[in-house]
Amino acid sequence: MLTKNPELYTVSKSESLEDFYNRLKINRPEMVIPSLNMVNDMGHFNVFKRSTHCTLTPSPYNRRDFYKISLIIGSGILHYPDKSIEVNGRALLFTNPNIPYAWEGTSDKQAGYFCLFTDNFIHNRNESLRESLLYRINDNPIIEINDEQEDCLNALFCKMMQEMDGEYVHKYDLLRNYVQLIAHEALKILPSENISKPSNAAVRLTSLFIELLERQFPIGSTDHTLELKTAHDFAGRLSVHVNHLNHAVKEVTGKTTSEHISKRVATEAIALLKHTEWNIAQIAYCLGFEYPANFNIFFKRQMQCTPKFFRK
Numbered sequence: 001m002l003t004k005n006p007e008l009y010t011v012s013k014s015e016s017l018e019d020f021y022n023r024l025k026i027n028r029p030e031m032v033i034p035s036l037n038m039v040n041d042m043g044h045f046n047v048f049k050r051s052t053h054c055t056l057t058p059s060p061y062n063r064r065d066f067y068k069i070s071l072i073i074g075s076g077i078l079h080y081p082d083k084s085i086e087v088n089g090r091a092l093l094f095t096n097p098n099i100p101y102a103w104e105g106t107s108d109k110q111a112g113y114f115c116l117f118t119d120n121f122i123h124n125r126n127e128s129l130r131e132s133l134l135y136r137i138n139d140n141p142i143i144e145i146n147d148e149q150e151d152c153l154n155a156l157f158c159k160m161m162q163e164m165d166g167e168y169v170h171k172y173d174l175l176r177n178y179v180q181l182i183a184h185e186a187l188k189i190l191p192s193e194n195i196s197k198p199s200n201a202a203v204r205l206t207s208l209f210i211e212l213l214e215r216q217f218p219i220g221s222t223d224h225t226l227e228l229k230t231a232h233d234f235a236g237r238l239s240v241h242v243n244h245l246n247h248a249v250k251e252v253t254g255k256t257t258s259e260h261i262s263k264r265v266a267t268e269a270i271a272l273l274k275h276t277e278w279n280i281a282q283i284a285y286c287l288g289f290e291y292p293a294n295f296n297i298f299f300k301r302q303m304q305c306t307p308k309f310f311r312k
Contacts, residue, residue, distance in 0.1 A: 014063040014097070017044055017118070023060070024053055040303055040310075041270055043121025045175055047113060047160045050074075054103075054110035061102035066116045068095045069182055071153050073111035077104045078142060085142055090150055092143040092186055113157035115179065120267075122176060143189050156182055202248035209234055209249055213260060217268050219286050222278055226265075226288040231257040266302040269295075273311045280307050 015023075021033040036044065050070065061079060070093040078085045078093065079102040087093070090112070095101055097119070145153065160178050163171045212234055216226055228234050234257065235242035242257075249257045265287050272283045284295030299307045 014065050015060060016065050017116075020064070020066070020116070027055060028052065039118060040120070041274070042172075043118045045115065045117040045121050045172060045179075047115040047157065047164055047175075049161075050110050050112045050114055053114075054105055058104040059102050061100060063097055063100045064095065064116075065097055066118050067097065067122070068114055068116045069093070069179070070095075070114035071112040071150075071157055073150075074105065074109045075107035076110070077106060078102075079104065087142060090145055092145055092153060092182075092189075094141050094143075094186070113154075113161070115157070115160060117179065121172075122179060143186050145189065149185070149189060153182065153185060156185070202251045205238065205240065205245065205248040206252040208238055209245060209257065210260070212237060213264055217264065219268060219272065222282045222286060225286050229261070229288040231261070234261075262298070262302060266299065269299055269307065270303075270310070273307055280311075283307070 017036055017039060018033075021031075021036075025031050025033060034044075034046065038044075044066070050072070054074075058079075072087055072091045072093055073089075075086075075088050078087065080099065156178055160175055163175055163178075168174065212228060216228060219226075228237060231246060232242050235245045238245060246257050249255070249260065253260070269283060269287060272278060272286070273280075276283075278286075280295070281292045284292045287295065289295035289298065296306055299305075299310070303310060
């Protein structure tokens with residue numbers, strides 16, 4: 001562990017995907033920035049070679065609006081709010097949107113790969129329990145690896161690079177699976193005592209909650225309204241105290257019951273706005289909002305725009 005570099009510790013706003021690509025383009029002006037029009041709907045994924053994008057200039061110290069997994073071949077320092085961690089040689093690095101950080105390369109060789117993806121990309125198929133893999137690594141963001149582990153991880157990143165250049169119709173489903181494989185490899189490397197293990201009871205209760213949540217969707221007609229809208233509603237249906245449900249869901253997934261409900265309702269709102277001609281008041285009613293104004297506030301909080309603007 002190293003002393004903090006105070007020059008790095010000025011936190012700006014979160015770095016968006018657009019900010020990230022514009023920053024890459026400074027050193028590689030020939031790079032084509034991918035379309036980000038569908039990020040709010042489908043999510044975003046990309047993968048790169050570190051040698052073509054990493055420099056010895058420290059990255060901005062701030063939060064990112066995306067997850068990032070890096071196979072680092074080289075040396076550098078990861079700066080966090082309360083500490084700095086030195087990497088010598090090779091490691092697997094996980095960063096997430098919750099914690100600000102900066103990477104400072106200290107060796108000329110900066111090889112390996114990194115992939116980045118948004119929260120809704122990894123949960124695009126509503127398999128919410130998947131997130132437990134990434135949250136279980138949160139306390140161990142830097143994982144040292146050996147030769148054999150480097151070869152294995154290198155092969156997975158190479159596969160991702162190949163798929164990104166390919167035309168396979170289900171390639172993004174496959175890329176999600178590669179992200180999960182990398183997370184599993186990381187958990188295999190970690191000593192067992194470092195891995196949080198939610199109890200079987202918590203996993204079962206969380207699975208029942210997710211199943212109940214998903215069973216309410218999709219909404220097929222304007223006569224269909226949500227029956228279970230709050231954490232208390234779900235706890236009542238599952239015959240448990242709401243605090244017990246919240247604790248189990250947070251332990252397994254890292255997010256609260258209400259966050260899961262809000263995220264799923266927002267996903268359905270997007271689908272209804274895009275694929276139906278129902279007016280906004282009808283959509284609001286189907287999603288459990290008594291007044292369209294409350295739906296507008298909810299949607300803007302989730303998507304940073306109004307339903308009317310999104311539909312346009």
